[in-house]
Amino acid sequence: EIVMTQSPATLSVSPGERATLSCRASQSVSSNLAWYQQKPGQAPRLLIYRASTRATDIPARFSGSGSGTEFTLTISSLQSEDFAVYYCQQYNNWPPLFTFGPGTKVDIK
Amino acid sequence: EVQLVESGGGLVKPGGSLRLSCAASGFTFSSYSMNWVRQAPGKGLEWVSSISSSSSYIYYADSLKGRFTISRDNAKNSLYLQMNSLRAEDTAVYYCASPAGTGVPYYFDYWGQGTLVTVSS
Numbered sequence: 028e029i030v031m032t033q034s035p036a037t038l039s040v041s042p043g044e045r046a047t048l049s050c051r052a053s054q055s056v057s058s059n060l061a062w063y064q065q066k067p068g069q070a071p072r073l074l075i076y077r078a079s080t081r082a083t084d085i086p087a088r089f090s091g092s093g094s095g096t097e098f099t100l101t102i103s104s105l106q107s108e109d110f111a112v113y114y115c116q117q118y119n120n121w122p123p124l125f126t127f128g129p130g131t132k133v134d135i136k
Numbered sequence: 137e138v139q140l141v142e143s144g145g146g147l148v149k150p151g152g153s154l155r156l157s158c159a160a161s162g163f164t165f166s167s168y169s170m171n172w173v174r175q176a177p178g179k180g181l182e183w184v185s186s187i188s189s190s191s192s193y194i195y196y197a198d199s200l201k202g203r204f205t206i207s208r209d210n211a212k213n214s215l216y217l218q219m220n221s222l223r224a225e226d227t228a229v230y231y232c233a234s235p236a237g238t239g240v241p242y243y244f245d246y247w248g249q250g251t252l253v254t255v256s257s
Contacts, residue, residue: 070247
């Protein structure tokens with residue numbers, strides 16, 4: 028099983044600042060990496076797939092990069108609505124054995 | 137507009153059973169794989185099970201050890217999760233989730249709002 032780790036566990040950022048979130052896979056997942064945003068009481072929302080492609084209607088301030096085992100989600104200028112938990116997920120296995128990272132909580136500094 | 141609406145959650149005693157449903161609309165349900173993902177209170181996301189469009193291929197997380205059964209009824213645009221021998225650690229919000237495409241591998245474009253399962257005596 029591919030194990031996903033994320034750092035930091037919590038990131039305190041002021042509105043307007045840049046946030047950089049990291050995700051690491053225990054073995055290569057190529058570019059089969061997605062990022063999701065989850066706000067309290069809501070379902071996860073797809074932000075990024077294929078490591079760097081923004082999903083439909085996702086603002087350009089969200090960007091993803093990386094391949095293999097190291098990935099990054101960058102939020103260029105945090106807006107109030109961006110304070111949430113962010114999960115990475117690998118989908119490289121087939122048959123599927125989807126695994127998620129433990130999440131990074133972005134909160135207000 | 138794609139909609140996934142889960143139902144069937146509730147309080148159940150340890151060792152009991154529960155059947156979750158997910159009603160899909162806004163897309164050609166019969167063409168897409170479907171999945172269940174769960175989230176224990178205050179915890180992260182855990183993939184539970186996947187079923188292919190025609191039910192030919194079914195997969196489960198190893199941790200379930202044969203207690204859960206995924207199924208679908210394409211005529212009713214519905215996905216199901218039969219959960220048996222429930223344990224306290226199965227307490228979670230259960231989401232159904234689907235890709236937007238029919239290829240593999242895939243990620244989860246669409247999510248329902250979730251249904252809460254609580255296993256407690």
